[in-house]
Amino acid sequence: MAQELEFSQDDPQLKIFLRQSRIFKDICEDDLSTIISFIKKYEYEEGEVVFSQGGLDATIYIVATGRCAIEKSGRCINILNAGDIFGEVSMLGQQPHLATARALKSTTLYFLPADLLIEENISAQSLVKIYKELGSLVTSYIRGEDALYQEIDVLMIQDGGCSPGYNSVTSFVVQFLEHYQRSAFVAATGFKSLVEGGGASNLRCLIYNEKLYKQLEHIPGVIHAPVLREERGARFRCERYEGFRLLENQQKAAKNILQHKTRVIVGIGGNGTLEGLKALSKLLPRDLQMFFLPATIDSDIYGTECIGQHAGVEMGAEKVRCYMADARTHKRCYIIEMMGARGGHHALHSCLGAGAHLAVLPGFKYDIKKITDALKDRDYTVIVVAEGYKRDQRKSNNISGSAAEFFYQELLEEGLQTKQRVICEEFSRDIRGASPNNMDITLAQRLARNLTNLILQGKTYLMPAVLSGKEYALHLDEIQTDNSVSEELVVLANRLGDPGCITTNDETVN
Incomplete structure (x- = not known):
């Protein structure tokens, strides 16, 4: 009293x-x-x-x-x-x-x-x-602008490539946090916004409760989180912000985070977002909780399912099926570049699901002569090439063009002869804009719930993970960002008839 x-x-x-x-x-x-x-x-x-x-x-x-x-x-x-x-x-x-x-x-x-x-x-x-x-x-x-953004409870940061489910997991994080009277904000355009400053021009306040949203919707930057649940794309990210590699910009971001008395930071994305988050952590006090949520079509975060990988494969396989039908009809050989900068998860599983004839991935050796021999008498063929195939070799030799074109050139140099018309298709980015499917929405809910529990427990520097149906968490320093694929699955994806088309792998494949 x-x-x-x-x-x-x-x-x-x-x-x-x-x-x-x-x-x-x-x-x-x-x-x-x-x-x-x-x-x-x-x-x-x-x-x-x-x-x-x-x-x-x-x-x-x-x-x-x-x-x-x-x-x-x-x-x-x-x-x-x-x-x-x-x-x-x-x-x-x-x-x-x-x-x-x-x-x-x-x-x-x-x-x-x-x-x-x-x-x-x-x-x-x-x-x-x-x-x-x-x-x-x-x-x-x-x-209400200055007051609302004066102190930040949980701040989400999204950067790098877009994958289905970015918006879904953002919505679920807000939902679970609000249940425990915690509040959520997000950087408007990833790390770039944190470097530029705070307030409604660079931050967004996310509200899940409809009654509360109606009371605050007049304030700049306030967004109703439920509408994000199945929204395509990633509303709060920017193209990978290369300027964040500079220590000067990392220091600006850290200063702005501290000025807002931020309690928790959550990075959402792939390997680029993770690296930016880890660099930022070195400039922030240890009592500021820090987490990472994996969202990447190519599943390049090892040790967990990644938000976006399921919808990405579903859409990728459907595109391959379309090429398969056209190849049969017109007696063509399509060489299609698909996502897969490192492990090639997306390219491999899209190939497997659609029944394409070969997946060409980073980290594996292919007998180009045997592949040209296998193509010689075929009526139609669809080959899926991951974008990261021999990337370092192409870069060091200043070879432009797609991975699909590079692989086709290897076939030509080995004396390719075929009655099929060969067509190379570059990487189709519309896969990134797919709607998150049920698997990714469910995964987003599980990771958001686990994240909230870790925050409430006072834990830090962890990534909630789901693998083979089991939920756990990985320390950020334990996370590998070169997620390999199963050699057995790569062999299974070879439908050209000669198992020798894939001879061995260049690197250790798990």
């Missing part, structure tokens, strides 16, 4: 304190003395409510010591420290409070009653100045 405290109205420090406030800084000395004669001082215990949302109380409150939270529907939307003013909306409009005020720790407040602000008490000149500043405060409150 709040207790009234006695204080000296003649204390010179009180006048100094009040003049630091924007509403009293320019009024005359006599009027300030009159104002002090109306003031009362109260003490609140930690957790005690000052006023409740919907309550009627025409009073201005000034924080003397301690901290207060302003809450809407149980969610903190602002933190007030010594010298901050609140209650001005009800004071001016004589209307119910739009939010709840609660002491975050032992707090003392100055009360200024509404009957103070009449001309019989203080001069008209001072009243004009006070009401002008109160109006400015109300406008600021209604806009």
